[in-house]
Amino acid sequence: MSLTGLFLVTFLIVHLAGNLQLLAGDDGQAFNEYTYFMTHNPLIKTISYLLYAFILLHAIQGIVITAKNRSARGNQGYRKYSSRTNSWASRQMALLGILVLAFIFLHMGDFWYQMKIGALSTKEYAGYDEPLYDLYTKVKASFEQTWIVIAYLIGLIALGFHLWHGFWSAFQTLGLEHDKYTPVIKTVGYVLAIVLPLGFAIIPIVMYTQSMA
Numbered sequence: 001m002s003l004t005g006l007f008l009v010t011f012l013i014v015h016l017a018g019n020l021q022l023l024a025g026d027d028g029q030a031f032n033e034y035t036y037f038m039t040h041n042p043l044i045k046t047i048s049y050l051l052y053a054f055i056l057l058h059a060i061q062g063i064v065i066t067a068k069n070r071s072a073r074g075n076q077g078y079r080k081y082s083s084r085t086n087s088w089a090s091r092q093m094a095l096l097g098i099l100v101l102a103f104i105f106l107h108m109g110d111f112w113y114q115m116k117i118g119a120l121s122t123k124e125y126a127g128y129d130e131p132l133y134d135l136y137t138k139v140k141a142s143f144e145q146t147w148i149v150i151a152y153l154i155g156l157i158a159l160g161f162h163l164w165h166g167f168w169s170a171f172q173t174l175g176l177e178h179d180k181y182t183p184v185i186k187t188v189g190y191v192l193a194i195v196l197p198l199g200f201a202i203i204p205i206v207m208y209t210q211s212m213a
Contacts, residue, residue: 001170002169002174003174004057004058005058005170006167008051008055009167018031019031019200022136022207029123031135032123032132032133035135036128059101066093093166096162097162100155107155110138111138120134120135143203148204149205156201157197160197161193163193166189168182
C-alpha cells in the first residue's frame, strides 16, 4: 500500500509538469507533442502499464485494509479518539480513496479512452511524419463544461486530503520514522497535498475562465 502510493505520488508530479503545457498559449501544440511522446516512447509506455496496475493494486489494498479494520472493530467502532493524533483525513482515507478513484475513472474515460479508440481529431506539425492526436481540443471542450470542472475540483480536493495523511504515513508504515526526519517528511507531504491539487486545479479553472471571456 505504501510503496504503490509513493509511486503514484511520483507519477502525479511528472503528470502535472506535462499537463501544465495546456496553458502554454500555443493552441495546444506543446501539449499535443508531449502527449505524442508519452504514447510512443517505449519506456514510457511500459511504465504506463505499471501505473495502471499500481492504481488498481493500491485501490484493492485500500479496500482490503478497510474491511479488515472494520472486521476487527466489529460493530462498536471507535469509542474515542485524540484529535491531536487522528486527523479527519486519516479517519476518512477510505472515502477519500473512493472519490479519488472515481475522479481517475472520469479523467481516463474523458481523455485517455477517447484517444485510445481514435475518437480524437488530428493536427499536423512540422517535424512529424504523421498527424498527432489533438487531445488539447478535447481537453479544452471538456473544461468549458461547468459540471466537469466542478467534478474535477471535488476530485482534487479529495486528492489533497488523501495526500495530507497518506504521504507521511506511507513512510511510517515502511518503518522510516525518526524524531529528526519525520517532521521533514510530514512537511513535504503537506506541501505536496496543497501544491499538487492546486497545480492541477489551475488548469480547468483557467481554461473555463477563458471560455467564459
